[in-house]
Amino acid sequence: MPIKRRITNWTVLTLAFTSGFIIMSIELLGGRVLAPYFGSSIYVWGSIITVFMVALSFGYLIGGHLSLQTPRLSKYGFFFVAAAITAVPTILFGDALMDWVFLRFEDPRYGSLLAAMLLFFVPTAILGMIAPYSVRLLVEETHESGRVAGGLYFISTLGSALGTLLTSFYFVLLFEINEILVTMVIALVCCFLIAIVVDRKVETKLGPKV
Amino acid sequence: MKILFAITLLLISIASYGDKVVHKEKSLYRNIVVTEQAGKRCLVFSIKLQERNQTCVDINDPTHIVFAYVRMIFAGLLVNPEPTRGLMIGMGGGTISSVLTGIYPNLTMDLVEVDAAVVKVATDYFGFRKTPQIDVHVTDGRVFARRALRRKEKYDLIILDAFTGEYIPEHLMTVEFLENIKSLLTPGGIVIANTFAGSSLYDHESVTYSAVFGPLFSLKMPGTGNRVIVASTVDLPDRETLMANAMMLKPNFEQYKIDLRKYVPNMNRDPDWKTDKRLLTDQYAPANLLRGH
Numbered sequence: 001m002p003i004k005r006r007i008t009n010w011t012v013l014t015l016a017f018t019s020g021f022i023i024m025s026i027e028l029l030g031g032r033v034l035a036p037y038f039g040s041s042i043y044v045w046g047s048i049i050t051v052f053m054v055a056l057s058f059g060y061l062i063g064g065h066l067s068l069q070t071p072r073l074s075k076y077g078f079f080f081v082a083a084a085i086t087a088v089p090t091i092l093f094g095d096a097l098m099d100w101v102f103l104r105f106e107d108p109r110y111g112s113l114l115a116a117m118l119l120f121f122v123p124t125a126i127l128g129m130i131a132p133y134s135v136r137l138l139v140e141e142t143h144e145s146g147r148v149a150g151g152l153y154f155i156s157t158l159g160s161a162l163g164t165l166l167t168s169f170y171f172v173l174l175f176e177i178n179e180i181l182v183t184m185v186i187a188l189v190c191c192f193l194i195a196i197v198v199d200r201k202v203e204t205k206l207g208p209k210v
Numbered sequence: 211m212k213i214l215f216a217i218t219l220l221l222i223s224i225a226s227y228g229d230k231v232v233h234k235e236k237s238l239y240r241n242i243v244v245t246e247q248a249g250k251r252c253l254v255f256s257i258k259l260q261e262r263n264q265t266c267v268d269i270n271d272p273t274h275i276v277f278a279y280v281r282m283i284f285a286g287l288l289v290n291p292e293p294t295r296g297l298m299i300g301m302g303g304g305t306i307s308s309v310l311t312g313i314y315p316n317l318t319m320d321l322v323e324v325d326a327a328v329v330k331v332a333t334d335y336f337g338f339r340k341t342p343q344i345d346v347h348v349t350d351g352r353v354f355a356r357r358a359l360r361r362k363e364k365y366d367l368i369i370l371d372a373f374t375g376e377y378i379p380e381h382l383m384t385v386e387f388l389e390n391i392k393s394l395l396t397p398g399g400i401v402i403a404n405t406f407a408g409s410s411l412y413d414h415e416s417v418t419y420s421a422v423f424g425p426l427f428s429l430k431m432p433g434t435g436n437r438v439i440v441a442s443t444v445d446l447p448d449r450e451t452l453m454a455n456a457m458m459l460k461p462n463f464e465q466y467k468i469d470l471r472k473y474v475p476n477m478n479r480d481p482d483w484k485t486d487k488r489l490l491t492d493q494y495a496p497a498n499l500l501r502g503h
Contacts (some may be wrong), residue, residue, distance in 0.1 A: 035381035036492045039350025041324060042238050108353050173500070176493035
């Protein structure tokens with residue numbers, strides 16, 4: 001495997017791992033964010049998981065479509081910075097927004113569903129776009145596409161597992177929720193920068209010729 | 211394999227020795243088990259029977275208050291001996307609200323319990339009865355408190371007892387929640403909270419309560435793992451006033467064989483906790499993790 005190819009693949013896998021990590025870390029913190037307004041009942045978790053699943057499924061769909069147009073590592077980086085930017089209002093205006101929802105929805109089930117939707121849908125959907133796009137960047141030959149996709153899911157889901165574990169076992173014990181969220185935003189921006197820099201270095205279009 | 215099976219059976223029978231299971235129920239939140247042993251009927255929130263009992267009643271004598279912490283909660287009344295409007299978050303077997311509304315005919319109470327199955331079991335097995343004085347709300351305590359604040363409700367007695375032996379609802383132990391509770395209190399209204407005496411959570415919890423309420427009474431009795439916090443929106447009464455109130459309430463509690471005077475010396479207002487511990491807030495609320503530390 002040429003060295004440039006190898007660098008690209010490692011970059012994609014590292015970034016996919018990070019995005020898996022961040023998705024689950026944010027999902028776990030989501031429960032904490034909603035609890036002061038909607039409680040920590042089972043339906044609050046139901047709302048969060050639903051919103052994340054729906055957001056991810058649309059993310060996969062859109063990410064897959066976007067991967068059709070001249071896929072490139074630099075474009076890949078924009079998913080990360082877009083997720084970072086759309087997560088900022090969640091941190092800054094989360095309370096105001098939940099207050100607004102709380103006043104309008106008496107039933108905490110629909111209140112928490114709407115609040116989770118408004119707070120987490122967009123950044124999560126964007127993070128979801130990363131997975132299919134990663135596959136596109138990694139696949140060179142059709143016959144290996146299954147293996148590549150398997151490897152990618154392996155890495156990103158391991159990232160999710162680690163994000164879940166570290167957040168729930170240690171981060172919440174050491175930091176405030178917003179400190180963790182801001183760190184995630186910074187990590188996403190770093191991912192963006194890495195993608196841009198590596199893209200510059202490699203300077204080749206990736207994947208099979210379309 | 212056979213040996214393993216035999217050992218398992220043996221362990222199960224040892225674990226449940228003496229406890230007769232009267233009722234078992236899986237709710238949305240937990241396993242609820244009602245057991246009977248030596249004339250006591252107990253509500254247990256766990257899979258394992260040896261876990262802490264949540265509430266117990268004496269089958270032959272309903273006026274016998276089995277749990278020390280329940281009696282300690284009543285001691286909170288020494289700070290406000292004539293409540294008229296109460297809020298209780300976490301109902302357990304319903305004993306506390308039944309006793310209080312029995313003692314105070316003018317007291318009306320909102321009872322908030324997140325788990326509908328607990329209300330049902332309290333009714334079916336612990337003699338809990340809805341009366342015109344008691345309103346039961348099946349909802350999250352935090353959500354109820356927030357709505358109550360919007361409705362501008364006021365209470366002169368708020369009891370917080372939402373913690374089971376093994377899990378603490380972390381959003382009910384933060385500065386923001388307690389500020390909400392404080393805003394629901396009338397001038398002179400009090401909050402009585404059943405909390406843990408051990409673990410480093412004790413320090414964090416104490417710091418959090420005193421950040422919101424200022425000086426507290428911290429009540430611990432020998433032989434219990436509980437600590438009851440009593441706080442008020444006004445200055446705490448001195449020991450003489452507490453004693454006088456205990457004398458005044460004596461006839462009311464006579465049928466329950468409780469003499470509140472014995473709690474007065476243990477109602478401590480000097481912090482016996484590490485005051486430099488981190489506050490619990492909505493942003494930082496790892497209460498369950500801190501408990502294990």
